[in-house]
Amino acid sequence: MANVMQTETFDDSRIVYREVVEAGKPWMHEVKAGQFFRIVDLEGNQAVDTLFYNAKDHSERYSAADTIREQGNIYLTTGSVLQSNFINPMLTIVDDTCGRHDTIGGACSAESNTVRYAIEKRHMHSCRDSFLMALNTCDCHADHPMTKGDLASNINFFMNVPVSPDGHLDFDDGISAPGRYVEMQAHMDVLVLVSNCPQLNNPCNGYNPTPVEMVIWE
Amino acid sequence: MTENNLSKSARLGDLIWRENLPGGAHWSGVIRRGTVLRIMDVEGGANVSMLMNNIEVKNERYNMPDTLKAQKTAFLTTPNMCFSDMGRVMCSIIGDSCGWHDTIGGISNARMVEKKFGVKTYQEAHNDYYKSGFDSLINELEKWGLGVSDIMPNINWFSKVRVEESGAMTFVEGNSKAGDTVDLRFEMDCIVSLATAQHPLDPNTAYDPKPIELSVFKAMPVENDDPCRLHRAENERAYYNTKVYYGENPNG
Numbered sequence: 028m029a030n031v032m033q034t035e036t037f038d039d040s041r042i043v044y045r046e047v048v049e050a051g052k053p054w055m056h057e058v059k060a061g062q063f064f065r066i067v068d069l070e071g072n073q074a075v076d077t078l079f080y081n082a083k084d085h086s087e088r089y090s091a092a093d094t095i096r097e098q099g100n101i102y103l104t105t106g107s108v109l110q111s112n113f114i115n116p117m118l119t120i121v122d123d124t125c126g127r128h129d130t131i132g133g134a135c136s137a138e139s140n141t142v143r144y145a146i147e148k149r150h151m152h153s154c155r156d157s158f159l160m161a162l163n164t165c166d167c168h169a170d171h172p173m174t175k176g177d178l179a180s181n182i183n184f185f186m187n188v189p190v191s192p193d194g195h196l197d198f199d200d201g202i203s204a205p206g207r208y209v210e211m212q213a214h215m216d217v218l219v220l221v222s223n224c225p226q227l228n229n230p231c232n233g234y235n236p237t238p239v240e241m242v243i244w245e
Numbered sequence: 246m247t248e249n250n251l252s253k254s255a256r257l258g259d260l261i262w263r264e265n266l267p268g269g270a271h272w273s274g275v276i277r278r279g280t281v282l283r284i285m286d287v288e289g290g291a292n293v294s295m296l297m298n299n300i301e302v303k304n305e306r307y308n309m310p311d312t313l314k315a316q317k318t319a320f321l322t323t324p325n326m327c328f329s330d331m332g333r334v335m336c337s338i339i340g341d342s343c344g345w346h347d348t349i350g351g352i353s354n355a356r357m358v359e360k361k362f363g364v365k366t367y368q369e370a371h372n373d374y375y376k377s378g379f380d381s382l383i384n385e386l387e388k389w390g391l392g393v394s395d396i397m398p399n400i401n402w403f404s405k406v407r408v409e410e411s412g413a414m415t416f417v418e419g420n421s422k423a424g425d426t427v428d429l430r431f432e433m434d435c436i437v438s439l440a441t442a443q444h445p446l447d448p449n450t451a452y453d454p455k456p457i458e459l460s461v462f463k464a465m466p467v468e469n470d471d472p473c474r475l476h477r478a479e480n481e482r483a484y485y486n487t488k489v490y491y492g493e494n495p496n497g
Contacts, residue, residue, distance in 0.1 A: 092351030092398045095414065096445055101349065102412035112396060114354055127412070131319075131349055131398075133310020138332030142315050142483045176304040178330075180398050190408040194345070196319040 044243040050236030051152050051225035053161035055168075056243070057082050058213045063244050064118070065210040066221075068125070068185050070237035072201035074224040075184040076134045076154045079109060079117050082216035085171050087111045091130040091180040101190060102127035103182060109211070112179070117217055122210040125203045129188040132198065134158065134181050135226050144228045157222035168218060183224075184209050186231050200230045254471040255323075255339040257281055257428065258463030266441055268454030269376050273385035273438040275300055276461065278491070281339065282429045282437065283460040286403045289423040291455035292444040293402040294352045294378045296386070296395065297327065297335045298436045303391060305331045309348050309398035315479035319408060321346040321400065324472040326480050327429075333487040334480070335435055337473035340428030343421045347401040350414065352378030353445040362452040375452050381440035389436050402427055404444040416446035430464045430473075432487050 043062070047069070048054045058064045066075055081087035090112040095101045097110050105123045108116045133139075136155035140148045155178065162173045185203040190196045225236050261280065266272050268291070276282050284293055299305035308330040316325050323341040326334045358377045367374045379396065386395050405420035443454050467474070467484075474481050488495040 086393050088394075090351075092349070093354075095349065096351045099414050100412040101408055101414060112393065114356055131310060132314060133308065136330065136332070138330070138486070139308075139311045139315075139328075140332075141486060142311070142328065142332045142479050146482060146485065174304070176394050179394075180310055190319040190412070192407055192409055194318055194320040194407075196313050196317055198314070 041244040042242060043245055045240065047238050047240050048221065048223045049238050050223055051157065052223050053157035054221040054223065054241060055161040055165040056219055056241070057167055058217050058219055058243055060213050060215050061245070063121070063210060063212050064219065065208050065242040066184055067206065067208040067240040067242065068203045069205065069240055071203050071205040071207065072185070072233035073203070073237050073239055074186040074226065074231040075239055076222040076224050077182045077184055078158070078179060078220040080218040080220070081111065081117070082218045085168065085173055085177060085218070087113050087115070088177070088179055089117060089182065091182070095130060101131055103130055104128065109182070116214045118211040118213045120209060120211045122208070124207045125185055125209060127202070128209060129183040129186040130180070132183050132186060132188040134222060135224065140228065148228065151227065152225040154222035154224055154226070157225070158220060161220055183231070198229050198231055201233060252468070252470070252472055254465050254468045256465050257283070258465055261461045261463060263458065263460040265456060265458050266439070267456045268441050271381035271385050271440045272459070273388060273436060276431045276435050276437045278431050278434050279464050280431055281462045281464045282431065283462065284402055284427050284429070285458040285460070286343070286421045286425045287423065287456045287458055289421055289425070289455070291421060291441065291457050292404045292447065293457055294382065294440040294442065295400045295402060296382060296397065296438045298389070298391060298395065299329065299335070300434045300436050303389065303436070305329045306395060306397055307335055307400070312348065315483065316477055319349065320405070321348055324476040326473050326476070326483060327400070328483055329433070332483060333490055334432040334483045336429040336431045338427060339430045339473060340426065343403055343425040343427060345405040345420055346427065347404040347406040347444070348398065350401055350404065350406045350416070350444060350446050352382065352399055352440065353442050354379040357445060361450065365452070376442055378440045378442040378445070381442055382438055385438040391436070401444050404447070406446060414446065416444060416448060418448070430467070432484065
């Protein structure tokens with residue numbers, strides 16, 4: 028895995044939005060066509076569960092299966108085109124100082140936590156709780172209400188889910204580090220839904236969920 | 246493996262019904278808890294794209310990531326279970342003569358089919374017209390009040406996709422032989438939607454989807470030592486959640 032550290036390309040004066048999202052918090056915001064969207068892993072080893080929707084038609088959304096098939100590779104990095112379920116390019120990853128990102132590992136939920144760890148862990152905070160909270164509180168999609176049925180398979184930025192040729196899949200320690208970022212440019216107006224993952228039971232965020240920063244610029 | 250060597254709960258009960266499905270077709274129906282759906286690759290080289298929804302709570306659906314993570318696998322075979330997004334078991338793979346079934350490759354769409362095979366309309370070819378997996382599944386999902394939003398990462402029975410260390414995906418040809426079967430014991434009353442379109446990564450440049458046979462049998466009672474339940478602690482906990490959902494003693 029190449030340790031890709033690229034030079035920053037953006038200019039502070041062009042930033043239109045900047046916010047730190049604490050661990051375990053949801054975040055939902057629109058990124059306009061042509062704008063750049065950067066997620067910074069402030070302390071390293073964090074997993075940022077992310078979904079994208081066409082801001083004008085939410086039935087069009089990020090599709091993990093179509094994205095990996097179109098590029099013939101299960102990992103996402105610079106050059107990856109994030110495809111919709113209608114096979115339209117939604118965003119392209121234009122810079123990535125982490126190396127690769129997962130999109131087949133999905134998001135945690137109270138129910139999957141009972142399966143993966145213990146029945147008693149159901150009460151622990153999960154990404155699906157964060158997603159549902161955002162869907163029910165953000166006025167950014169008030170004209171088109173969204174429900175659990177809108178939660179498709181997501182991207183896990185900064186998360187390491189290696190698959191071997193014999194078909195073994197695992198969750199490994201992250202390959203991210205403090206200050207690493209992934210940056211993408213939108214091809215359409217996209218609504219971004221994020222759960223800054225609160226998972227405490229596996230190494231996806233080093234058993235210590237930490238904040239990330241969201242930056243949008245033109 | 247002879248019938249006698251099979252664990253009791255992997256044996257099939259009486260045949261309930263049987264139906265043939267041509268290549269390039271689509272089908273949906275309810276498969277009940279306590280029955281086994283056997284899918285047979287009649288000629289070899291079939292691909293069966295499948296989605297499952299709980300018939301009672303339709304937004305509970307097959308979840309590829311949860312299925313793979315819980316069982317630390319990137320493909321399906323016996324004794325894997327197929328999990329829903331609600332921490333429950335939809336079906337258990339109690340028999341498999343093929344050995345590798347894909348669940349990361351997705352389905353074909355109209356644009357892809359046209360680019361690869363060209364166009365053949367109903368007007369000119371009648372029921373041999375070219376269909377995509379996406380359009381085929383939409384036709385079935387809509388009948389149950391489901392739709393585009395329910396096209397999630399699906400299972401592709403009989404297809405093999407290998408992932409190299411680099412993450413590159415390769416379709417492995419010749420994975421399934423004529424007569425290969427996979428036996429799915431349903432643990433939840435499910436709407437099952439199927440499309441027999443070719444796998445989107447199949448390099449075959451001819452439109453040549455293969456026929457399958459569907460058979461539904463009564464299932465034997467699920468034993469405490471059932472191989473699917475015992476496969477991993479995660480499987481047993483998902484089975485526990487499923488029994489709770491159906492109002493049964495989860496320890497009984």
